[in-house]
Amino acid sequence: MAEILERSKGAVETSEAQIAVHWREEEYYYPPAKFVGQANLTDPSVIERFSEKNFPECFREYADLLSWDQYWHTTLDTSDPPFWKWFVGGKINASYNCVDRHLAKYKNKAALIFVPEPESEAPVSVTYRELYVRVNEFAALLRDFCGLKSGDRVTIHMPMVPELPVTMLACARLGVIHSVVFGGFSGEACGMRAADSGSRVLITMDGYYRNGKMIDHKAGADIALEIAKKEGQAVDKVLVWRRHLGKNASASPFVKERDFFVDEILPNYSGEIVPPVPMDAEAPLFLMYTSGSTGKPKGCQHRTGGYLSYVAGTSKYIQDIHPEDVYWCMADIGWITGHSYIVYGPLALAATSVLYEGVPTYPDAGRVWRIAERLDVNIFHTSPTAIRMLRKSGHDEPAKYNYHFKHMTTVGEPIEPEVWRWYHDVVGKGEAVIVDTWWQTENGGFLCSTKPALDPMKPGSAGPGMPGIYPLIMDENNEPVTAGSGKAGNICIRNPWPGIMQTIWGDRDRFVTQYYSKYCKNRSSKDWHDWPYFAADGAVLAVDGYFRILGRVDDVINVAGHRLGTKEIESACLTVSEVAEAAVVPVVDEIKGRVPEVYIALQPGLQASQAIVDKVNKAIETMIGKIARPRRVLIVPDMPKTRSGKLMRRVLAALSNNMNTGDITTLANPDVVEKVREMVQGKEAVALADGPEDLKKFGTEE
Ligand code: WTA
Numbered sequence: 001m002a003e004i005l006e007r008s009k010g011a012v013e014t015s016e017a018q019i020a021v022h023w024r025e026e027e028y029y030y031p032p033a034k035f036v037g038q039a040n041l042t043d044p045s046v047i048e049r050f051s052e053k054n055f056p057e058c059f060r061e062y063a064d065l066l067s068w069d070q071y072w073h074t075t076l077d078t079s080d081p082p083f084w085k086w087f088v089g090g091k092i093n094a095s096y097n098c099v100d101r102h103l104a105k106y107k108n109k110a111a112l113i114f115v116p117e118p119e120s121e122a123p124v125s126v127t128y129r130e131l132y133v134r135v136n137e138f139a140a141l142l143r144d145f146c147g148l149k150s151g152d153r154v155t156i157h158m159p160m161v162p163e164l165p166v167t168m169l170a171c172a173r174l175g176v177i178h179s180v181v182f183g184g185f186s187g188e189a190c191g192m193r194a195a196d197s198g199s200r201v202l203i204t205m206d207g208y209y210r211n212g213k214m215i216d217h218k219a220g221a222d223i224a225l226e227i228a229k230k231e232g233q234a235v236d237k238v239l240v241w242r243r244h245l246g247k248n249a250s251a252s253p254f255v256k257e258r259d260f261f262v263d264e265i266l267p268n269y270s271g272e273i274v275p276p277v278p279m280d281a282e283a284p285l286f287l288m289y290t291s292g293s294t295g296k297p298k299g300c301q302h303r304t305g306g307y308l309s310y311v312a313g314t315s316k317y318i319q320d321i322h323p324e325d326v327y328w329c330m331a332d333i334g335w336i337t338g339h340s341y342i343v344y345g346p347l348a349l350a351a352t353s354v355l356y357e358g359v360p361t362y363p364d365a366g367r368v369w370r371i372a373e374r375l376d377v378n379i380f381h382t383s384p385t386a387i388r389m390l391r392k393s394g395h396d397e398p399a400k401y402n403y404h405f406k407h408m409t410t411v412g413e414p415i416e417p418e419v420w421r422w423y424h425d426v427v428g429k430g431e432a433v434i435v436d437t438w439w440q441t442e443n444g445g446f447l448c449s450t451k452p453a454l455d456p457m458k459p460g461s462a463g464p465g466m467p468g469i470y471p472l473i474m475d476e477n478n479e480p481v482t483a484g485s486g487k488a489g490n491i492c493i494r495n496p497w498p499g500i501m502q503t504i505w506g507d508r509d510r511f512v513t514q515y516y517s518k519y520c521k522n523r524s525s526k527d528w529h530d531w532p533y534f535a536a537d538g539a540v541l542a543v544d545g546y547f548r549i550l551g552r553v554d555d556v557i558n559v560a561g562h563r564l565g566t567k568e569i570e571s572a573c574l575t576v577s578e579v580a581e582a583a584v585v586p587v588v589d590e591i592k593g594r595v596p597e598v599y600i601a602l603q604p605g606l607q608a609s610q611a612i613v614d615k616v617n618k619a620i621e622t623m624i625g626k627i628a629r630p631r632r633v634l635i636v637p638d639m640p641k642t643r644s645g646k647l648m649r650r651v652l653a654a655l656s657n658n659m660n661t662g663d664i665t666t667l668a669n670p671d672v673v674e675k676v677r678e679m680v681q682g683k684e685a686v687a688l689a690d691g692p693e694d695l696k697k698f699g700t701e702e
Contacts, residue, residue: 025542026417028456029424031433035406039453041317046451050467052495058468059086059498062313063305066348067101068092069278072305076496082516082531083503084496085282086306093276094285094308095173098347099135100276102128106323110352113326114162115371117209117358123375126162128350131169133271138262139170140272145265146201146237150175150277153287154201155194155235157224159183159208159217160357163241163262164333165343167203172285172304175277179287179299182334182562183208185625187220189297191227193289194235196299197505199228205241207249211359214243218250221259281305287505288336290441291565292514293555299505300336300442307444308344310499314445314466315345318435319379320407320452328354328372329381329409335562336441337411340499341381345445360386365394372403380427381409383561384419388591391422398427405432407452411439412561413593414549420459438462438549440535441563442515444499447471447535448547461546470494473541474519474532484543488550488693491539492519492532500533538694551594551694557584560592562627566649569596569630572623576615578606581639585653586695587631597656598630599676601639608635634679638672640664653698655680659691 036042050058056076063072072090079085099111107129114124126134142148154176158164160183171178179197181190194202204221207214218240225235238259243249245263279285285307287299315321319341327346331337333355346353354375360368368390372380387410390397408428410420415436424434434457438448448471450456450463457463465471473481473489481489504511519532538550552558555566566584573582581601586594600616602608613633620628640648643666654661655677664670 026459026461028458029434030456031453032431034431035320035433036453038322038406040320040322041451042453044454046317046454046467052470055468055495059309059313062498063087063090063309065312065316066092066097066308068305072281076528078496078526078528081526081528082496082512082520082533083508084500084528086303086498087281087309090281090305091278092281092305092308093173093175093279094304094344095135095139095169096276097308097312098169098172098344099128099132102350103132106350107132109323109350111347112162112165113352113354113375115354115356115375117212117356117362119363124162131166134166135169135173136273137266137269137271138166139173139274140269141262141266142170142176142201143174143274144269146239148174148176148201150279150283151177153177153179153197153199154203155190155197155199155224156180156203157183157185157190157217157220158203158205158241158334159210159215160332160355161205161208161241161243162355163205165347165355167241168286168333168339168343169347173274173276175279175283177284177286179289180334180339181289182332182625183217184332184334184627186622187223188227188623189625190220191224192231193297193299194224195228195231195233196289196297197287198233200233200235201237201239202235203239203241205243207243209243209358211362214249216250216252219252222252279304282502284502286339288339288441290336291556291563291568293565293567295565295567295571297565297568298507298510298514300501301503301505302444303502306498306500308348310445310497311340311345312348314499315341315349315351318437318446318449318452318466319345319381319409320433321346321349321351321379323350325351325379326354326375326377327351327379327381328356328375328377330356330360330368330386331381331383331411336444337381340445360390361393365390366397366400369398369401369403372405373401377403378405379407380405380432381411383412384410384415385413385560385592387415387419387423387427390427391419392591395422395426398429404429408432408434409437410434411437413558414551415460417459424457424459433457436460436462438537438547440537442501444501447493448549458544458546461542461548463547464545465493465547468495469497471547472532473539473547478519478521481541483541483545486540488538488540490518490553491535491537491547491549493535494529494532496528496531496533551692553694557586557594557596559595559627564596564624564628566596568624569598569620569628572620572628573598573600573616575619575623576612578602578612579616580604581647583639583647583649583652584630585649585656586698587656588692588695589631596628596630598633599639599652600633600635601637602635634676636672636676636679638669640670640673640676641668642666643668650698652676653695654691657691657695658686658689659695660688
């Protein structure tokens with residue numbers, strides 16, 4: 001595997017983002033008075049309080065939402081840029097803050113409401129008291145049965161069930177660093193991540209419901225262990241939660257002394273109380289692996305105090321969560337959105353957080369709205385892909401159900417103004433405020449968004465920087481792009497903030513190169529002003545200070561809001577022995593935003609065949625998961641290349657999207673472009689569309 005990853009490493013590509021963008025300015029929508037009347041954040045002085053002259057102390061406001069075991073002495077330590085330290089000297093436990101401290105007031109209130117996919121199974125409420133009991137018992141098991149202690153890493157590969165937050169909070173109670181791998185990722189992908197994090201315990205589940213079927217999930221654990229072992233990491237214990245007690249949904253063999261059903265050992269820890277370990281504010285809370293510009297996913301390492309402060313603050317003021325609300329975020333906990341805005345943020349505020357196991361359109365397009373009606377959800381949080389899907393499959397469904405949202409969120413991808421308006425008018429019934437929150441796995445929490453009771457909404461634009469976040473757009477010449485110029489550039493954040501990741505697990509250099517090298521003018525400076533954070537997203541800034549996010553400027557494809565690295569998919573293709581070269585490009589998709597398309601060149605002398613296409617598809621599914629399945633696998637006679645032999649992904653992306661290929665006369669093999677075009681588009685020339693901005697730039701610097 002390592003060798004394959006090596007082969008797939010290309011030049012690090014960045015954007016050529018200096019292009020004029022023209023779009024219609026959208027009209028403002030104003031927050032409904034009813035929302036404003038009850039909102040957590042209505043005081044406009046927040047702008048002043050979080051302005052640069054009050055930085056970094058302004059973030060005390062967020063940290064003060066939490067219960068600290070020991071108050072910190074230094075809010076921000078910049079002595080080792082860009083490895084910022086937040087709330088230094090403070091001690092805190094995340095599990096205590098999300099569970100124990102709510103018992104006095106809210107012990108009988110639902111912390112989690114689990115909605116199983118089959119409608120025949122009733123929703124299950126877990127009160128704060130019950131959550132407290134379960135977290136303690138499971139923490140006792142992790143400590144005494146698995147021998148885990150603070151600083152150890154544990155990989156968690158689980159679906160959307162209440163046992164997942166219980167597991168995370170039990171780890172946090174002990175100071176064990178959890179690394180949750182999205183349940184839809186394959187066993188291979190899980191194994192690579194388990195190895196990188198150095199986990200010797202894997203926590204999984206036998207199965208779960210998806211689209212009406214029970215999925216055998218534990219089978220992935222066996223593969224994960226094999227892969228981890230090959231990578232040099234021994235995993236000696238597998239804890240298996242069961243979806244239905246007493247039944248086993250997995251056909252995979254149970255390995256004695258290694259695999260354990262949680263429900264069989266948990267009774268040994270019945271009623272145990274594990275004191276929450278006071279952790280340094282800077283102690284890592286969790287790792288979250290994400291895709292970047294190389295074949296190897298990076299483990300974003302998030303700190304305890306800063307992260308928890310940031311998600312609590314943004315959940316309170318931007319998600320407008322009150323303890324009385326029923327809050328439903330439809331993301332998967334296996335992604336950062338689920339960590340920050342299903343588990344840590346809402347629970348830190350004593351919210352009721354809804355967890356749905358399955359597919360939003362199962363068994364029909366009314367499911368989501370039935371759940372909202374039944375549970376009386378009033379805050380709803382989802383992605384543009386889900387909104388597009390629900391709009392397509394049931395345009396008029398929401399009106400049939402008696403639910404009322406006060407607040408809705410969209411996150412993860414740019415949302416088309418048309419789709420935004422459907423969300424507002426039909427889903428929100430014109431009664432709900434909307435926030436379009438822009439941020440990334442690396443960031444911990446929101447970076448750009450409107451303040452729901454204070455700023456008007458503008459369809460398609462995320463909004464201004466959040467309180468205490470100072471974004472700007474930079475061009476390729478290291479110059480800021482002025483507001484209202486209509487020029488796109490790279491969005492950066494000028495300052496550190498408490499939610500920013502600490503580093504890439506085990507790879508400090510990559511952290512610096514990836515996010516800071518591009519715009520840091522003085523590497524020896526200890527002044528944070530010299531270290532803007534490069535987000536790898538293209539954006540435009542309007543005169544009103546609203547940022548419109550255009551999409552990734554690197555090799556990341558955002559498929560249905562899931563972040564996939566083109567290099568990771570290419571690495572998977574290269575595991576097929578017939579494949580000599582692979583190039584993966586994004587293609588516009590009406591529902592998912594983008595989907596990958598794969599170009600393959602075969603080893604000399606081999607003929608294209610369906611069997612090879614099938615092998616490539618299979619390899620992608622096995623190495624990454626079904627979410628990375630390409631639209632097509634195209635076996636081409638040759639790849640378009642520059643004279644120096646660089647593969648021109650930009651040309652392939654243009655062909656896949658019926659866009660103008662630009663000047664190809666300087667290529668080493670321009671004639672191959674026409675051959676490939678015919679394969680992709682058919683013999684008849686296709687009308688050339690202008691295409692979205694991020695695709696125009698895709699792979700420009702190769
Ligand atoms: C994209 C998800 C437009 C962006 C929280 C970013 C968005 C990537 C928005 C991060 C938004 C996220 N509008 N694009 N509101 N939010 N993105 O790490 O390209 O899974 O870089 O984090 O999603 O994806 P990630």
